[in-house]
Amino acid sequence: MIKSPLVSTAWLADHLDDPLLLVLDATWFMPGDTRDAAAGYAAGHVPGARFFSIDEISDHTTDLPHMLSAPADFAVAARRLGVNAASTVVVYDAEGLFSAPRVWWNFRAMGHAATFVLDGGLPRWIAEGHAVETGWRDAPHGDFKARPEPRLVRDLEAVKRTLDDHAAQIVDARAAGRFTGEIAEPRAGLRGGHMPGALNLPWSALVADGALKPPETLKAAFEAAGVDLAGPIITTCGSGVSAASLALALAVIGRDDVAVYDGSWSEWGARADTPVAVGP
Numbered sequence: 618m619i620k621s622p623l624v625s626t627a628w629l630a631d632h633l634d635d636p637l638l639l640v641l642d643a644t645w646f647m648p649g650d651t652r653d654a655a656a657g658y659a660a661g662h663v664p665g666a667r668f669f670s671i672d673e674i675s676d677h678t679t680d681l682p683h684m685l686s687a688p689a690d691f692a693v694a695a696r697r698l699g700v701n702a703a704s705t706v707v708v709y710d711a712e713g714l715f716s717a718p719r720v721w722w723n724f725r726a727m728g729h730a731a732t733f734v735l736d737g738g739l740p741r742w743i744a745e746g747h748a749v750e751t752g753w754r755d756a757p758h759g760d761f762k763a764r765p766e767p768r769l770v771r772d773l774e775a776v777k778r779t780l781d782d783h784a785a786q787i788v789d790a791r792a793a794g795r796f797t798g799e800i801a802e803p804r805a806g807l808r809g810g811h812m813p814g815a816l817n818l819p820w821s822a823l824v825a826d827g828a829l830k831p832p833e834t835l836k837a838a839f840e841a842a843g844v845d846l847a848g849p850i851i852t853t854c855g856s857g858v859s860a861a862s863l864a865l866a867l868a869v870i871g872r873d874d875v876a877v878y879d880g881s882w883s884e885w886g887a888r889a890d891t892p893v894a895v896g897p
Contacts, residue, residue, distance in 0.1 A: 622721065622868045623736040623829070624707055626745055632705075633664060639704040639759075640666040642739070645683075645716035645858065648803055657711055661749040663735075663742060667698045667756055669708070669720050671858070682804075682856045683719075685770065685879050688763035691727050695763075699756030700729075709735035709742070713827015718861040722877055728764030734865060737828040769864075771851050771878045773885070780812060780892070785849035787812055788842070790820040790859040791882065798895035802855065807886035810895040812853070818842040820859035823866045835866045846872065853878040853885075 632638050642662045644654040658668040674694040676684040686694065700706060706724055710717040717734050724732040735742070743749060771779075779785050789811055794800030796817040798809030811817065823835055830838075839846055850867065854860040857879050864875045878885075885891045 622733055622865055622873070624733045625736050626742050626747060629663070629707060629735060629742070630747055635705070637701075637703055637705055638665075639698070639700050639706050640735075641669040641698065641706060641708045641720060642666045642710070643669045643671060643708045643717045643720035644711040644739075645671040645719070654711070659752055661739075661743075661751055663709065663739065664748055664750040665754065666709075666750070667754060669698065671716060671719060674723075681880055681883050684857070685723060685726060688727060688765050691723070692761055692763040695724075695727075695729075695761040696759045697756075699759045700761040701759040702762055704729075704731065704759065704761070706732040707735055708732065709738040711739045713738040713740045714824050714829060714862065716858055718865040719858045722769070722861040722864055726766055726769045726877075728766050729761070737826075740827050768874065769876050771876045773878075773880055773888075773891075776812070776851065776853075776878050776885070777891070779851060780814060783814070785851050785876075786844055787815040787851050787853060787878070788839075788844055788863055789815045789817050789882075790852060790854035790863045791817070792819050792821070793817060795855070795882075797897055798893075802882065802886060804855070804883060807882060808893050809886075810893040812885060813892050813894040815853070815894075816843050818844070818863065820854065820862040823862065829866055829869060832870050836870045839867070839870075846870070850875045851878055852876070853881045855881055856883040857881045 642658045671683045708717045708720045796811045852860040852863040860877045867875045
């Protein structure tokens, strides 16, 4: 039986007082969006939730956006948020389902399997009449320890090898126009197009009303995009955020071994030594 990476709002409401539960608001907005995720958190969040900043809790030794932190640095940040080794972590965002999967993947890449995404996110929580809390909440430090899972992460060199040896399918979560190169990238200086041989399945095609579509619909969407659900898969996108949405959807249908290319197009599209294809 498949254990879903999603939890319902009803489940969360029933478990809010569980001392082992740790809820994280992982709201993040695309470059150019003037909304302030931290201010939104302060204005209203799930009671007891702490704010996880995708940009701050990242690798600051690179100019690539919100890359996965070094394990020791991630562990310090997680402990400051109150995460313990025994915590059940539930992540949500204010869009319903957009940036929360990235933090779900971050924790899984650091070996914390007991991490889940709130189905429908904050919008569903509020729409159902559940209470919200305002302001900022300080938390006692936890004892989280990072135990990296390299199988869930791919870097530039690994993706290059994959293009050469075809050992895995590369599935791009960007909008179709960005994949074909017909629409400019939101980040300056990036070429348009995609990795030769990559498949395209926009993450937005998997979401309705701020939640993932039913498992059978997700499976059909991947198959229609040409993905062999029995074979190895690497997901990619613009900067590694929506690639995690594809990984989450795949986990819902039983593929919890999917890797994310962390640098994604922010890295690939900025370099002169990486092949790019345009068109479908």
